[in-house]
Amino acid sequence: MKQKTIVIASGGTGGHLYPTIAVAEEIRATHPEIRIVFIGTPNRIEAREVPNAGFEFRPITISAPGKSPAQLLGFPFQYRAAYRRSKEILLELDACVFLGGGAYLSIPVALAARRIRIPIALLEINAVVGRANKAMSRIANKIFLSYPEAGSEFRNVLKKKIEIIGTPIRTSLGEKMDSAEANKHFGLDPHKKTLLVFGGSLGARSLNEVMLHSAKKFLEVGMNVIWQTGASSNIAAIRNEFESVSNICISEFISEMPVAYAAADLVVSRAGASTLAELATLGKPAVLVPYPLAVKNHQEINAHAYESAGAAKVIHDSELASYFEPTVLELMADDRKREEMSEKMRTRENITARNVVAQWLIHHCI
Secondary structure (H helix, E strand, O other): OOOOEEEEEOOOOHHHHHHHHHHHHHHHHHOOOOEEEEEEOOOOHHHHHHHHOOOEEEEOOOOOOOOOHHHHHHHHHHHHHHHHHHHHHHHHHOOOEEEEOOOOOHHHHHHHHHHOOOOEEEEEOOOOOOHHHHHHHHHOOEEEEOOHHHHHHOOOOOHHHEEEOOOOOOHHHHOOOOHHHHHHHOOOOOOOOEEEEEOOOOOOHHHHHHHHHHHHHHHHOOOEEEEEOOOOOOHHHHHHHOOOOOOEEEEOOOOOHHHHHHHOOEEEEOOOHHHHHHHHHHOOOEEEOOOOOOHHHHHHHHHHHHHHOOOEEEOOHHHHHHHHHHHHHHHHHOHHHHHHHHHHHHOOOOOOHHHHHHHHHHHOOO
């Protein structure tokens, strides 16, 4: 009997990718006989992180249509090639079900799945629905949402197709890790408190700029610092600024995020849905810096909800120069406050989301 195969298309950013990896890990844990294959672009985060997670990866070439005349003229040809390749992969694998993670690359795969009558599920982790999921909603058999607000954006879609589940989180994040050992892993002092700063897989220019000014102060007062700069940064120039100091780990990308979280006493990050769900699962107090250009300002809405719950502090991009350093110093010096924030953060945890999506896919595959 041919092996049952589930195909997932997701990537572009960690926010799209990691929730689908969480679903894949759940399926692997409960039904290891099912084959899971990811489709993604060869030059983005998925090409690295999917194999690192132990799953098969098949590349296609596709990107959102640009605004220049050359990009607009070339897009139809690129799309047709991506559609044909997606169809070839689905037929070769004899896929039984498809999950789209919301990235633009999921569109040609979803349309190919529709063409050969493979059931389609979509996962939307943001309160504001992305263009890819909105475009594919009518052909989907099931739509999983993290936020109820997103449901109102699916007009002319049967309500029974939509289910609100929260955000799937990777099983590895829940593993208990000793903070001292986690700090040693990054070459840091296991007896010091640790600040973890990251702006997503692509980085955040505003966070990197303020860290250039504040990181040495954090080190002077006795902190460890783990700083993910993102792919858009000049990592060599940043490292050069700190080559003579210790207890700081600067990386373009941290693939071992569970270890980084375990080391952290305080996290500074953007306010994407995937990151917020991870913070809640681990109960990590946070300073949230919402991305100011997020669609319909959804990151700011998300961040203030966590702040209102007492789980985080919010600093807007325009306020970083004035408030970033004093806020971090105040929180790192106040153990009781961080513990209170940690308890509030844990109340926002949702551990069932990955199981709900996994079970729907498994049901349509066996």
